Amino acid sequence: AALLSPRMALVRPSPTLAVTDNAKALKAKGLDVIVLAQGEPDMDTPANICDAAVTAIRAGQTRYTPVNGTVELKKAIVAKFLRDHAMTINPNDVIIGTGGKQVLFNALVATLGEGDEVLIPAPCWVSYPDMAILAGGKAVTVACGAETNFKITPAQLQKAITPRTRWLILNSPSNPTGSVYTEQELRLLGDVLKNHPNVLVMVDDMYEKLLFDGTTFCTLAQAAPAIADRILTVNGVSKAYCMTGWRIGYGHGPSWLIEAMSTIQSQSTSNPSSISQAAAVEALNGPQDFIAKHNVIFQRRRDMVVRMLNECPGITCLKPQGAFYVYPSCAGTLGKTTPKGKKINNDFDFATALLDEKLVAVVPGEAFGLAPYFRISYATSDAILEEACKRIHAFCASLT
Numbered sequence: 537a538a539l540l541s542p543r544m545a546l547v548r549p550s551p552t553l554a555v556t557d558n559a560k561a562l563k564a565k566g567l568d569v570i571v572l573a574q575g576e577p578d579m580d581t582p583a584n585i586c587d588a589a590v591t592a593i594r595a596g597q598t599r600y601t602p603v604n605g606t607v608e609l610k611k612a613i614v615a616k617f618l619r620d621h622a623m624t625i626n627p628n629d630v631i632i633g634t635g636g637k638q639v640l641f642n643a644l645v646a647t648l649g650e651g652d653e654v655l656i657p658a659p660c661w662v663s664y665p666d667m668a669i670l671a672g673g674k675a676v677t678v679a680c681g682a683e684t685n686f687k688i689t690p691a692q693l694q695k696a697i698t699p700r701t702r703w704l705i706l707n708s709p710s711n712p713t714g715s716v717y718t719e720q721e722l723r724l725l726g727d728v729l730k731n732h733p734n735v736l737v738m739v740d741d742m743y744e745k746l747l748f749d750g751t752t753f754c755t756l757a758q759a760a761p762a763i764a765d766r767i768l769t770v771n772g773v774s775k776a777y778c779m780t781g782w783r784i785g786y787g788h789g790p791s792w793l794i795e796a797m798s799t800i801q802s803q804s805t806s807n808p809s810s811i812s813q814a815a816a817v818e819a820l821n822g823p824q825d826f827i828a829k830h831n832v833i834f835q836r837r838r839d840m841v842v843r844m845l846n847e848c849p850g851i852t853c854l855k856p857q858g859a860f861y862v863y864p865s866c867a868g869t870l871g872k873t874t875p876k877g878k879k880i881n882n883d884f885d886f887a888t889a890l891l892d893e894k895l896v897a898v899v900p901g902e903a904f905g906l907a908p909y910f911r912i913s914y915a916t917s918d919a920i921l922e923e924a925c926k927r928i929h930a931f932c933a934s935l936t
Protein backbone atom coordinates (compact mmCIF):
# COMPACT_ATOMS: atom_id res chain seq x y z
CA ALA A 537 0.00 0.00 0.00
CA ALA A 538 2.99 2.28 0.54
CA LEU A 539 3.51 2.12 -3.21
CA LEU A 540 0.08 3.59 -4.01
CA SER A 541 -0.49 7.19 -5.07
CA PRO A 542 -1.84 9.54 -2.35
CA ARG A 543 -4.80 10.04 -4.68
CA MET A 544 -5.99 6.53 -3.84
CA ALA A 545 -6.86 7.68 -0.32
CA LEU A 546 -9.47 10.01 -1.83
CA VAL A 547 -11.46 7.61 -4.01
CA ARG A 548 -13.77 4.75 -3.10
CA PRO A 549 -14.34 1.62 -5.13
CA SER A 550 -17.85 1.66 -6.66
CA PRO A 551 -20.31 0.94 -3.79
CA THR A 552 -22.72 -0.66 -6.26
CA LEU A 553 -20.07 -3.21 -7.14
CA ALA A 554 -19.29 -3.72 -3.43
CA VAL A 555 -22.94 -4.66 -2.78
CA THR A 556 -22.92 -7.03 -5.74
CA ASP A 557 -19.71 -8.65 -4.46
CA ASN A 558 -21.19 -9.22 -0.96
CA ALA A 559 -24.31 -10.71 -2.51
CA LYS A 560 -22.23 -12.96 -4.77
CA ALA A 561 -20.28 -14.24 -1.76
CA LEU A 562 -23.57 -15.24 -0.09
CA LYS A 563 -24.80 -16.82 -3.33
CA ALA A 564 -21.60 -18.83 -3.57
CA LYS A 565 -22.49 -20.30 -0.16
CA GLY A 566 -25.66 -21.62 -1.78
CA LEU A 567 -28.03 -18.96 -0.37
CA ASP A 568 -31.02 -17.74 -2.40
CA VAL A 569 -29.97 -14.09 -2.72
CA ILE A 570 -31.89 -11.53 -4.80
CA VAL A 571 -29.68 -8.73 -6.11
CA LEU A 572 -31.41 -5.46 -6.95
CA ALA A 573 -28.19 -3.50 -7.49
CA GLN A 574 -27.64 -3.92 -11.22
CA GLY A 575 -27.33 -0.81 -13.39
CA GLU A 576 -28.20 -2.51 -16.65
CA PRO A 577 -31.27 -3.68 -18.53
CA ASP A 578 -31.97 -7.41 -18.20
CA MET A 579 -32.85 -7.63 -21.93
CA ASP A 580 -30.36 -8.81 -24.58
CA THR A 581 -28.87 -6.55 -27.26
CA PRO A 582 -31.30 -6.62 -30.24
CA ALA A 583 -30.32 -9.09 -32.99
CA ASN A 584 -29.92 -6.50 -35.76
CA ILE A 585 -27.29 -4.72 -33.66
CA CYS A 586 -25.39 -7.96 -32.99
CA ASP A 587 -25.56 -8.79 -36.71
CA ALA A 588 -24.02 -5.42 -37.58
CA ALA A 589 -21.09 -6.26 -35.33
CA VAL A 590 -20.58 -9.66 -36.98
CA THR A 591 -20.74 -8.04 -40.41
CA ALA A 592 -18.14 -5.48 -39.30
CA ILE A 593 -15.77 -8.23 -38.15
CA ARG A 594 -16.16 -10.14 -41.42
CA ALA A 595 -15.64 -6.93 -43.40
CA GLY A 596 -12.32 -6.39 -41.66
CA GLN A 597 -13.34 -3.44 -39.50
CA THR A 598 -10.92 -4.72 -36.89
CA ARG A 599 -8.27 -2.03 -36.89
CA TYR A 600 -7.69 1.28 -35.10
CA THR A 601 -10.27 3.92 -35.97
CA PRO A 602 -9.80 7.68 -35.63
CA VAL A 603 -9.14 8.36 -31.91
CA ASN A 604 -12.47 10.03 -31.18
CA GLY A 605 -14.65 7.79 -33.34
CA THR A 606 -15.55 6.70 -36.87
CA VAL A 607 -17.06 9.01 -39.48
CA GLU A 608 -20.08 6.67 -39.74
CA LEU A 609 -20.89 6.76 -36.03
CA LYS A 610 -20.42 10.53 -35.84
CA LYS A 611 -22.85 10.84 -38.74
CA ALA A 612 -25.39 8.69 -36.88
CA ILE A 613 -24.96 10.87 -33.77
CA VAL A 614 -25.45 14.07 -35.80
CA ALA A 615 -28.68 12.55 -37.20
CA LYS A 616 -29.77 11.56 -33.68
CA PHE A 617 -29.36 15.14 -32.37
CA LEU A 618 -31.44 16.45 -35.27
CA ARG A 619 -34.14 13.78 -34.87
CA ASP A 620 -34.43 13.86 -31.06
CA HIS A 621 -33.46 17.41 -30.10
CA ALA A 622 -33.97 19.46 -33.29
CA MET A 623 -30.29 20.43 -32.99
CA THR A 624 -27.96 20.75 -35.97
CA ILE A 625 -24.52 19.83 -34.72
CA ASN A 626 -21.09 19.61 -36.31
CA PRO A 627 -19.58 16.10 -36.44
CA ASN A 628 -16.22 17.64 -35.45
CA ASP A 629 -17.76 18.62 -32.11
CA VAL A 630 -18.51 14.98 -31.26
CA ILE A 631 -16.31 12.53 -29.35
CA ILE A 632 -16.98 8.82 -29.00
CA GLY A 633 -15.45 7.02 -26.03
CA THR A 634 -15.36 3.70 -24.22
CA GLY A 635 -18.73 4.20 -22.56
CA GLY A 636 -20.28 7.43 -21.41
CA LYS A 637 -18.07 6.96 -18.38
CA GLN A 638 -14.89 7.63 -20.32
CA VAL A 639 -16.38 10.68 -22.00
CA LEU A 640 -17.26 12.18 -18.60
CA PHE A 641 -13.83 11.33 -17.23
CA ASN A 642 -12.02 12.84 -20.24
CA ALA A 643 -13.93 16.08 -19.77
CA LEU A 644 -13.10 16.39 -16.08
CA VAL A 645 -9.41 15.55 -16.61
CA ALA A 646 -9.24 18.06 -19.47
CA THR A 647 -10.68 20.96 -17.47
CA LEU A 648 -10.14 20.68 -13.72
CA GLY A 649 -7.33 22.43 -11.90
CA GLU A 650 -6.41 21.74 -8.28
CA GLY A 651 -9.36 22.75 -6.08
CA ASP A 652 -11.77 23.56 -8.91
CA GLU A 653 -15.30 22.76 -7.82
CA VAL A 654 -17.76 20.41 -9.47
CA LEU A 655 -21.36 21.00 -8.38
CA ILE A 656 -23.29 17.77 -8.11
CA PRO A 657 -26.97 17.68 -7.10
CA ALA A 658 -27.41 14.69 -4.76
CA PRO A 659 -28.60 11.98 -4.71
CA CYS A 660 -26.26 11.41 -7.64
CA TRP A 661 -24.63 8.63 -9.60
CA VAL A 662 -21.79 7.26 -7.46
CA SER A 663 -19.05 7.94 -10.02
CA TYR A 664 -19.39 11.74 -10.35
CA PRO A 665 -17.76 12.78 -7.06
CA ASP A 666 -14.95 10.25 -7.32
CA MET A 667 -14.23 11.11 -10.94
CA ALA A 668 -14.04 14.80 -10.04
CA ILE A 669 -11.59 14.02 -7.23
CA LEU A 670 -9.47 11.72 -9.41
CA ALA A 671 -9.24 14.53 -11.95
CA GLY A 672 -7.83 16.84 -9.26
CA GLY A 673 -11.00 18.78 -8.51
CA LYS A 674 -13.31 19.09 -5.55
CA ALA A 675 -16.77 17.51 -5.51
CA VAL A 676 -19.43 19.79 -4.00
CA THR A 677 -22.73 17.99 -3.52
CA VAL A 678 -25.99 19.89 -3.11
CA ALA A 679 -28.62 17.93 -1.18
CA CYS A 680 -31.90 17.83 -3.13
CA GLY A 681 -34.67 16.24 -1.11
CA ALA A 682 -37.89 14.41 -1.86
CA GLU A 683 -39.86 17.70 -1.64
CA THR A 684 -38.45 18.68 -5.07
CA ASN A 685 -38.41 15.11 -6.39
CA PHE A 686 -34.65 15.09 -5.72
CA LYS A 687 -34.10 17.87 -8.31
CA ILE A 688 -31.99 21.00 -7.86
CA THR A 689 -33.93 24.28 -7.86
CA PRO A 690 -32.70 27.53 -9.46
CA ALA A 691 -32.34 29.07 -5.97
CA GLN A 692 -30.22 26.15 -4.74
CA LEU A 693 -28.05 26.39 -7.85
CA GLN A 694 -27.59 30.14 -7.48
CA LYS A 695 -26.53 29.70 -3.88
CA ALA A 696 -24.07 26.86 -4.59
CA ILE A 697 -22.07 28.60 -7.35
CA THR A 698 -18.75 30.09 -6.20
CA PRO A 699 -15.85 31.69 -8.11
CA ARG A 700 -14.22 28.22 -8.08
CA THR A 701 -17.15 26.41 -9.74
CA ARG A 702 -16.03 24.86 -13.04
CA TRP A 703 -18.86 22.40 -13.69
CA LEU A 704 -22.45 21.64 -12.83
CA ILE A 705 -23.48 18.04 -13.51
CA LEU A 706 -27.11 17.37 -14.43
CA ASN A 707 -28.48 13.85 -14.90
CA SER A 708 -32.02 13.33 -16.15
CA PRO A 709 -33.61 10.76 -15.95
CA SER A 710 -31.56 10.28 -12.81
CA ASN A 711 -29.61 7.41 -11.44
CA PRO A 712 -30.48 6.73 -8.57
CA THR A 713 -33.89 8.48 -8.30
CA GLY A 714 -35.46 8.14 -11.76
CA SER A 715 -36.48 11.81 -11.60
CA VAL A 716 -36.85 13.70 -14.88
CA TYR A 717 -36.36 17.47 -15.32
CA THR A 718 -39.06 19.22 -17.34
CA GLU A 719 -38.20 21.65 -20.14
CA GLN A 720 -39.39 24.53 -17.94
CA GLU A 721 -37.19 23.45 -15.03
CA LEU A 722 -34.18 23.23 -17.34
CA ARG A 723 -34.93 26.66 -18.80
CA LEU A 724 -34.96 28.20 -15.32
CA LEU A 725 -31.66 26.52 -14.40
CA GLY A 726 -30.31 27.86 -17.71
CA ASP A 727 -31.38 31.39 -16.68
CA VAL A 728 -29.23 31.12 -13.54
CA LEU A 729 -26.28 29.77 -15.53
CA LYS A 730 -26.50 32.65 -18.03
CA ASN A 731 -25.10 34.91 -15.31
CA HIS A 732 -22.12 32.63 -14.63
CA PRO A 733 -20.12 32.48 -17.87
CA ASN A 734 -17.27 30.47 -16.31
CA VAL A 735 -19.44 27.50 -15.35
CA LEU A 736 -19.62 24.55 -17.74
CA VAL A 737 -22.50 22.08 -17.63
CA MET A 738 -22.12 18.35 -17.98
CA VAL A 739 -25.46 16.97 -19.06
CA ASP A 740 -25.73 13.21 -18.62
CA ASP A 741 -28.60 11.99 -20.80
CA MET A 742 -27.74 8.30 -20.49
CA TYR A 743 -31.32 7.31 -19.54
CA GLU A 744 -33.00 9.60 -22.08
CA LYS A 745 -35.03 6.83 -23.73
CA LEU A 746 -36.31 5.19 -20.54
CA LEU A 747 -39.47 7.21 -19.84
CA PHE A 748 -42.93 6.40 -18.50
CA ASP A 749 -46.46 7.83 -18.27
CA GLY A 750 -46.03 9.70 -21.57
CA THR A 751 -43.24 11.86 -20.13
CA THR A 752 -41.28 13.73 -22.78
CA PHE A 753 -37.55 14.28 -22.68
CA CYS A 754 -35.72 17.55 -23.10
CA THR A 755 -31.97 18.12 -23.00
CA LEU A 756 -30.47 21.30 -21.53
CA ALA A 757 -28.86 22.49 -24.79
CA GLN A 758 -32.33 22.50 -26.35
CA ALA A 759 -34.06 24.16 -23.37
CA ALA A 760 -31.36 26.80 -22.83
CA PRO A 761 -29.74 27.52 -26.22
CA ALA A 762 -28.18 30.73 -24.86
CA ILE A 763 -25.66 28.68 -22.88
CA ALA A 764 -25.26 25.86 -25.43
CA ASP A 765 -21.61 26.82 -26.02
CA ARG A 766 -20.83 25.75 -22.43
CA ILE A 767 -22.70 22.45 -22.43
CA LEU A 768 -21.21 18.98 -22.84
CA THR A 769 -24.08 16.64 -23.67
CA VAL A 770 -23.19 13.03 -22.86
CA ASN A 771 -25.16 10.01 -23.99
CA GLY A 772 -24.56 6.43 -25.03
CA VAL A 773 -26.01 3.14 -26.17
CA SER A 774 -25.59 1.16 -22.91
CA LYS A 775 -29.03 1.61 -21.37
CA ALA A 776 -31.52 2.30 -24.19
CA TYR A 777 -30.06 -0.32 -26.54
CA CYS A 778 -29.12 -2.91 -23.91
CA MET A 779 -25.44 -2.60 -24.84
CA THR A 780 -23.68 -2.15 -21.49
CA GLY A 781 -20.90 -4.60 -22.41
CA TRP A 782 -20.14 -3.00 -25.77
CA ARG A 783 -18.73 0.17 -24.15
CA ILE A 784 -19.81 2.98 -26.44
CA GLY A 785 -20.71 6.46 -25.22
CA TYR A 786 -20.46 9.86 -26.83
CA GLY A 787 -20.37 13.55 -26.10
CA HIS A 788 -21.16 16.78 -27.94
CA GLY A 789 -19.73 20.10 -26.87
CA PRO A 790 -17.73 23.19 -27.82
CA SER A 791 -14.82 22.49 -30.22
CA TRP A 792 -12.11 23.53 -27.74
CA LEU A 793 -13.41 21.06 -25.16
CA ILE A 794 -13.91 18.15 -27.56
CA GLU A 795 -10.40 18.73 -28.90
CA ALA A 796 -8.89 18.64 -25.39
CA MET A 797 -10.89 15.54 -24.49
CA SER A 798 -9.67 13.83 -27.67
CA THR A 799 -6.07 14.62 -26.67
CA ILE A 800 -6.64 12.97 -23.28
CA GLN A 801 -8.22 9.97 -24.99
CA SER A 802 -5.37 9.74 -27.52
CA GLN A 803 -2.92 9.33 -24.62
CA SER A 804 -5.00 6.86 -22.64
CA THR A 805 -7.28 4.42 -24.47
CA SER A 806 -7.32 5.72 -28.08
CA ASN A 807 -10.42 4.77 -30.05
CA PRO A 808 -13.27 2.72 -28.56
CA SER A 809 -13.69 -0.76 -30.08
CA SER A 810 -14.12 -0.60 -33.87
CA ILE A 811 -16.65 -3.44 -33.76
CA SER A 812 -18.72 -1.84 -31.03
CA GLN A 813 -18.76 1.42 -32.99
CA ALA A 814 -20.18 -0.42 -36.03
CA ALA A 815 -22.85 -1.95 -33.78
CA ALA A 816 -23.68 1.50 -32.34
CA VAL A 817 -24.25 2.85 -35.87
CA GLU A 818 -26.95 0.20 -36.32
CA ALA A 819 -28.37 0.95 -32.86
CA LEU A 820 -28.83 4.66 -33.66
CA ASN A 821 -29.86 4.28 -37.32
CA GLY A 822 -31.88 1.05 -37.10
CA PRO A 823 -35.40 0.34 -35.81
CA GLN A 824 -36.22 1.98 -32.46
CA ASP A 825 -39.54 0.25 -31.78
CA PHE A 826 -38.20 -2.18 -29.15
CA ILE A 827 -37.46 0.76 -26.84
CA ALA A 828 -41.17 1.50 -26.36
CA LYS A 829 -41.78 -2.22 -25.75
CA HIS A 830 -39.10 -2.30 -23.07
CA ASN A 831 -40.60 0.81 -21.47
CA VAL A 832 -43.96 -0.94 -21.13
CA ILE A 833 -42.19 -3.70 -19.21
CA PHE A 834 -40.23 -1.26 -17.04
CA GLN A 835 -43.32 0.83 -16.29
CA ARG A 836 -45.25 -2.25 -15.17
CA ARG A 837 -42.41 -3.25 -12.86
CA ARG A 838 -42.07 0.27 -11.50
CA ASP A 839 -45.78 0.37 -10.67
CA MET A 840 -45.61 -2.94 -8.82
CA VAL A 841 -42.42 -2.08 -6.90
CA VAL A 842 -43.64 1.39 -5.86
CA ARG A 843 -46.98 -0.02 -4.70
CA MET A 844 -45.44 -2.90 -2.75
CA LEU A 845 -42.75 -0.70 -1.16
CA ASN A 846 -45.31 1.84 0.04
CA GLU A 847 -47.14 -1.03 1.78
CA CYS A 848 -43.98 -1.81 3.82
CA PRO A 849 -44.08 -0.33 7.35
CA GLY A 850 -41.50 2.46 7.62
CA ILE A 851 -40.87 2.82 3.87
CA THR A 852 -42.08 5.60 1.59
CA CYS A 853 -41.39 5.64 -2.14
CA LEU A 854 -41.99 8.28 -4.81
CA LYS A 855 -43.07 7.18 -8.30
CA PRO A 856 -40.40 8.36 -10.76
CA GLN A 857 -40.90 9.00 -14.49
CA GLY A 858 -37.72 7.50 -15.89
CA ALA A 859 -34.70 5.15 -15.77
CA PHE A 860 -35.11 1.81 -13.96
CA TYR A 861 -34.50 2.78 -10.36
CA VAL A 862 -36.59 3.77 -7.35
CA TYR A 863 -35.17 5.56 -4.33
CA PRO A 864 -37.34 4.78 -1.31
CA SER A 865 -36.85 6.34 2.13
CA CYS A 866 -36.29 4.00 5.09
CA ALA A 867 -36.59 6.84 7.62
CA GLY A 868 -39.50 5.06 9.32
CA THR A 869 -37.31 2.07 10.20
CA LEU A 870 -34.52 3.98 11.93
CA GLY A 871 -34.09 3.29 15.64
CA LYS A 872 -35.73 -0.13 15.31
CA THR A 873 -34.16 -3.54 15.91
CA THR A 874 -34.10 -6.59 13.62
CA PRO A 875 -35.04 -10.14 14.72
CA LYS A 876 -31.29 -10.94 14.86
CA GLY A 877 -30.84 -8.04 17.28
CA LYS A 878 -29.24 -5.48 14.95
CA LYS A 879 -30.18 -1.85 15.63
CA ILE A 880 -30.90 0.16 12.47
CA ASN A 881 -29.21 3.55 12.82
CA ASN A 882 -28.90 4.48 9.13
CA ASP A 883 -29.55 3.24 5.61
CA PHE A 884 -26.29 1.31 5.56
CA ASP A 885 -27.50 -0.72 8.58
CA PHE A 886 -30.87 -1.19 6.85
CA ALA A 887 -29.28 -2.55 3.65
CA THR A 888 -26.78 -4.71 5.54
CA ALA A 889 -29.47 -6.30 7.73
CA LEU A 890 -31.85 -6.75 4.77
CA LEU A 891 -29.15 -8.72 2.94
CA ASP A 892 -28.13 -10.67 6.02
CA GLU A 893 -31.60 -11.55 7.28
CA LYS A 894 -33.78 -11.63 4.14
CA LEU A 895 -31.19 -12.10 1.36
CA VAL A 896 -32.15 -9.02 -0.67
CA ALA A 897 -29.30 -6.78 -1.88
CA VAL A 898 -30.05 -3.06 -2.31
CA VAL A 899 -27.62 -0.13 -2.40
CA PRO A 900 -27.68 2.13 0.68
CA GLY A 901 -28.47 5.79 -0.03
CA GLU A 902 -25.35 7.12 1.65
CA ALA A 903 -23.47 5.94 -1.46
CA PHE A 904 -25.51 8.40 -3.56
CA GLY A 905 -25.18 11.32 -1.17
CA LEU A 906 -28.66 11.53 0.38
CA ALA A 907 -29.71 9.49 3.43
CA PRO A 908 -31.69 7.65 4.76
CA TYR A 909 -32.70 6.05 1.49
CA PHE A 910 -31.80 3.03 -0.59
CA ARG A 911 -31.77 2.31 -4.31
CA ILE A 912 -33.57 -0.54 -6.00
CA SER A 913 -32.95 -1.38 -9.64
CA TYR A 914 -36.04 -2.94 -11.21
CA ALA A 915 -34.15 -4.15 -14.27
CA THR A 916 -34.97 -7.73 -13.37
CA SER A 917 -37.94 -10.07 -13.88
CA ASP A 918 -41.40 -9.34 -12.45
CA ALA A 919 -41.35 -12.60 -10.48
CA ILE A 920 -38.02 -11.83 -8.82
CA LEU A 921 -39.11 -8.27 -8.05
CA GLU A 922 -42.34 -9.48 -6.47
CA GLU A 923 -40.49 -11.98 -4.28
CA ALA A 924 -37.95 -9.26 -3.30
CA CYS A 925 -40.70 -6.83 -2.30
CA LYS A 926 -42.39 -9.55 -0.22
CA ARG A 927 -39.11 -10.13 1.60
CA ILE A 928 -38.62 -6.40 2.18
CA HIS A 929 -42.18 -6.26 3.56
CA ALA A 930 -41.51 -9.19 5.89
CA PHE A 931 -38.24 -7.56 7.00
CA CYS A 932 -39.88 -4.21 7.76
CA ALA A 933 -42.79 -5.92 9.56
CA SER A 934 -40.33 -7.89 11.71
CA LEU A 935 -38.63 -4.78 13.11
CA THR A 936 -39.38 -3.83 16.70
Ligand code: PLP
Nearest residue numbers: 575635636637661711772774785
Ligand atom coordinates in the same frame (compact mmCIF):
# COMPACT_ATOMS: atom_id res chain seq x y z
N1 PLP B 1 -24.23 7.99 -16.37
C1 PLP B 1 -25.07 7.37 -15.53
C2 PLP B 1 -26.02 8.20 -14.75
C3 PLP B 1 -25.04 5.97 -15.38
O1 PLP B 1 -25.86 5.38 -14.52
C4 PLP B 1 -24.10 5.23 -16.14
C5 PLP B 1 -23.98 3.77 -15.99
O2 PLP B 1 -24.26 3.19 -14.98
C6 PLP B 1 -23.25 5.93 -17.01
C7 PLP B 1 -23.35 7.30 -17.09
C8 PLP B 1 -22.18 5.26 -17.82
O3 PLP B 1 -22.63 4.35 -18.73
P1 PLP B 1 -21.65 3.74 -19.83
O4 PLP B 1 -20.25 4.00 -19.40
O5 PLP B 1 -21.99 2.28 -19.86
O6 PLP B 1 -21.98 4.44 -21.11
